[in-house]
Amino acid sequence: MNDFINELQLKIERLENEINFKNGLISILSHDSKELFGNFLWLIEELEQKTISEEDFFKLLPQVKRDAQKNLQTIQDSVAWLKTQYGEFKIKPVKIMVMDLFHYLEEKYAAKLKEKNIKFYFKGDQNVLIASDRLLLEYVLDKIFNNAIKYSFPDQDIYLQVITESDEVVLSIIDSGTGINEKYLSAIYSYDNPIFLGTAGEKGAGLSLKIVKNFISLLHGNIQIISTENKGTTVSLFLHKFIE
Incomplete structure (x- = not known):
């Protein structure tokens, strides 16, 4: 009986960890994407309305590039993980x-x-x-x-x-x-x-x-x-x- 309870507790813990992981993943993807595209759209609008100079616009581009690289890495990491969760993926x-x-x-x-x-x-x-x-x-x-x-x-x-x-x-x-x-x-x-x-x-x-x-x-x-x-x-x- 104790073995059954211990095994059940381990399964519950694994499921909780998996749910937390998935929720965290969705949260990161959602937050980072909104932040990146929001900042990029804001910059373009500011440039179009001439409330920011072209010089200042180009000064901010390196930061936009770093944010884009971070987002791309997040997506690549997510895809790598998803491949292990669906389909016929097996450890070899x-x-x-x-x-x-x-x-x-x-x-x-x-x-x-x-x-x-x-x-x-x-x-x-x-x-x-x-x-x-x-x-x-x-x-x-x-x-x-x-x-x-x-x-x-x-x-x-x-x-x-x-x-x-x-x-x-x-x-x-x-x-x-x-x-x-x-x-x-x-x-x-x-x-x-x-x-x-x-x-x-x-x-x-x-x-x-x-x-x-x-x-x-x-x-x-x-x-x-x-x-x-x-x-x-x-x-x-x-x-x-x-x-x-």
């Missing part, structure tokens, strides 16, 4: 070499790393293999690594570290950036946390980590975030080791 675990993931991130983010003159290093056994869904895992690493760059200052280092523990692999992305204040860390996956700008003014929607946690659950893994304000952040993924 394959053998993945951790070093291949390092090179994937190194190549994809070469321009952003160069912009801040950030060095990216690998720590650990280069021959470690994991069993995971490549699509979801690459998405998760994308979001974590992008945040590591966003909140790092120029000339700082970022590491991809791998540690093996029996049948588990701990994959960590470590930065020495701005870190997260302790009072915000406990609510990192909720919709109550404020949105912080990156060290170069990069803007986000605060959605990525929520989807990351959802994807890690789909992969039957775990995520841990350890962070200290002004000292940096370590995001660790606990994944299944590939066993021949």
Whole structure:
């Protein structure tokens, strides 16, 4: 009887988390879209009515561009999540070499790393293999690594570290950036946390980590975030080791 109650409670908790996630997603999409298009329409109307000069109009365009980029990222994140919720989507675990993931991130983010003159290093056994869904895992690493760059200052280092523990692999992305204040860390996956700008003014929607946690659950893994304000952040993924 107790087992049945515990299982029921877990199902209720999962459903509540899913409902909260969907409601938060709708709220973000609705709010951000209204804000972006509202600001853009206001700017055009002001220009048409000549209540703002062309010079001031063009000065405001970089901010409009940043807002548009943030909205586009929100939509892309939402689409990625929706693909896992509908249709015939199934997890497809394959053998993945951790070093291949390092090179994937190194190549994809070469321009952003160069912009801040950030060095990216690998720590650990280069021959470690994991069993995971490549699509979801690459998405998760994308979001974590992008945040590591966003909140790092120029000339700082970022590491991809791998540690093996029996049948588990701990994959960590470590930065020495701005870190997260302790009072915000406990609510990192909720919709109550404020949105912080990156060290170069990069803007986000605060959605990525929520989807990351959802994807890690789909992969039957775990995520841990350890962070200290002004000292940096370590995001660790606990994944299944590939066993021949």
